[in-house]
Every structure is written in C-alpha cells, then in structure tokens.
Amino acid sequence: xxxxxxxxxxxYDAILIGxxxxxxxxxxxxxxxxxxxCLILEQNFNLGGMTQxxxxxxxxxxxxxxxxxxxxxxxxxxxxxS
Numbered sequence: 072x073x074x075x076x077x078x079x080x081x082x083y084d085a086i087l088i089g090x091x092x093x094x095x096x097x098x099x100x101x102x103x104x105x106x107x108x109c110l111i112l113e114q115n116f117n118l119g120g121m122t123q124x125x126x127x128x129x130x131x132x133x134x135x136x137x138x139x140x141x142x143x144x145x146x147x148x149x150x151x152x153s
Contacts, residue, residue: 080108082108083107083108083109083110084101084105084107084108084109085097085098085101085107085108085109085110086109086110086111086112087109087110087111087112088112089112089113090111090112090113090115094111095111097109098111
C-alpha cells in the first residue's frame with residue numbers, strides 16, 4: 072500500500088458498508104445537511120454498486136444494472152414474462 076500523506080482519523084459520525092447508490096446518497100446527505108464525517112467501506116475496486124457501466128471498443132457504453140438485476144429491466148414492481 073502506498074502512503075499518501077492523508078490525515079487518518081478514527082472519529083466518524085456514520086459508517087456505511089457497501090458503496091452502492093443508496094450509501095452514496097446517504098453519505099452526501101449526512102455530510103451536507105448535518106456536517107457529519109462519514110466512513111464508507113467497499114470491498115469492490117469499482118465504486119457505486121450496480122450503478123456501473125462497462126465499455127466496449129472505447130465508444131460503446133453499457134449500464135450493468137439491467138444485465139444483473141432482471142427485475143429492474145422489466146420495470147420496478149413488474150414481473151418479466153417470456
């Protein structure tokens with residue numbers, strides 16, 4: 072691990088596990104509205120949970136969510152029919 076010279080603290084007002092869109096929204100809200108210090112822990116090397124995309128041939132962008140969550144691909148609260 073590379074040393075960055077950043078100041079490390081152990082005093083947080085909130086600790087969020089997993090950096091999906093919900094945790095991102097909560098962390099931003101708490102830090103802006105209540106001035107809380109938030110620690111967010113994520114095990115994946117990509118941040119944002121299912122809000123990611125992948126790129127093909129450096130010009131085609133695809134959202135990951137519809138491919139990994141078929142319930143959302145059909146519309147929230149609607150069942151997919153084949």
